[in-house]
Amino acid sequence: MSRCVVILACALYLAACGPRVLEPDAPYDCERCADWNKPQDPFRVYGNTWYVGTEGLSSILIETSNGLILVDGGLAQSAPLIDANIRELGFDPLDIKAIFVSHAHFDHAGGVNALQRLSGAAVYTSDNGVTTLGTGRLEYGDPQYVADSDQGSFPATRNVVVVADGGAVTVGDVAVTAVYTPGHAINSVTWTWESCVLGSCYSVVYADSLTAVSARGFSFGASGAAAAMIESAGKIADLDCDILLSPHPFFFGMHDKLERLDEGNPFINELACTFFAEEALGWLEQRLDAEGS
Numbered sequence: 122m123s124r125c126v127v128i129l130a131c132a133l134y135l136a137a138c139g140p141r142v143l144e145p146d147a148p149y150d151c152e153r154c155a156d157w158n159k160p161q162d163p164f165r166v167y168g169n170t171w172y173v174g175t176e177g178l179s180s181i182l183i184e185t186s187n188g189l190i191l192v193d194g195g196l197a198q199s200a201p202l203i204d205a206n207i208r209e210l211g212f213d214p215l216d217i218k219a220i221f222v223s224h225a226h227f228d229h230a231g232g233v234n235a236l237q238r239l240s241g242a243a244v245y246t247s248d249n250g251v252t253t254l255g256t257g258r259l260e261y262g263d264p265q266y267v268a269d270s271d272q273g274s275f276p277a278t279r280n281v282v283v284v285a286d287g288g289a290v291t292v293g294d295v296a297v298t299a300v301y302t303p304g305h306a307i308n309s310v311t312w313t314w315e316s317c318v319l320g321s322c323y324s325v326v327y328a329d330s331l332t333a334v335s336a337r338g339f340s341f342g343a344s345g346a347a348a349a350m351i352e353s354a355g356k357i358a359d360l361d362c363d364i365l366l367s368p369h370p371f372f373f374g375m376h377d378k379l380e381r382l383d384e385g386n387p388f389i390n391e392l393a394c395t396f397f398a399e400e401a402l403g404w405l406e407q408r409l410d411a412e413g414s
């Protein structure tokens with residue numbers, strides 16, 4: 122073989138099958154971003170379910186019999202940390218087949234585009250999330266929407282697919298079910314799946330944020346977002362729920378639980394979803410009081 126042919130063959134191999142690396146999008150700038158994006162060692166939550174996010178923004182990896190599932194992508198600048206955490210656990214981010222988004226805000230969907238581009242995965246959301254993920258811009262009706270502003274915008278994502286409320290997506294031996302839980306965002310989805318070890322199976326619930334945080338001038342009471350959130354909290358409290366996860370680690374006491382790993386698995390707690398919902402309703406009440414609703 123001539124040297125030219127060898128070089129051409131090598132170039133074609135690298136283009137088609139060579140190592141692909143993550144190309145992050147431009148970082149998002151916000152007051153809490155640096156704190157949220159501090160590195161966090163990845164760890165196994167239970168069975169097929171791993172934490173691969175940052176200190177303040179969750180990303181969950183699910184191992185299936187036919188590739189990987191990722192839930193949430195943090196900020197744009199979280200994507201390289203998530204990529205590194207997945208590799209540290211011995212998995213290949215190129216094996217991600219599906220990315221589920223809790224809600225389309227910059228701090229959970231910002232890193233999705235880079236991870237989607239790397240893996241070619243499909244990105245799953247609610248019917249209200251498709252346009253926001255596809256454009257990277259918030260829509261009217263979202264509590265954090267600001268008219269005539271790109272505030273809160275994030276990298277637009279390709280390959281976005283709708284999952285109906287109650288619908289499921291199956292990757293290998295894992296089925297992930299969507300439970301629409303709007304309130305914090307118009308497109309909030311709580312995702313649930315089962316994780317088994319030697320016949321001990323637990324229901325994992327990735328409950329979306331239920332915090333009444335908004336742009337200035339938005340009224341949770343008047344807009345109906347409060348009513349939606351109350352209904353969503355009820356749905357989450359009623360779920361079959363053994364392990365609670367959520368987009369911000371403090372919602373499920375992750376750092377405290379990591380301190381208590383020697384007492385068995387502190388992530389297994391069948392009351393966690395009920396407490397999560399009750400706490401959220403308490404915060405909402407405070408917000409409605411402040412609004413005068």
Ligand SMILES: [Zn+2]
Pocket residue numbers: 224226305306330
């Ligand atoms: Zn949010």
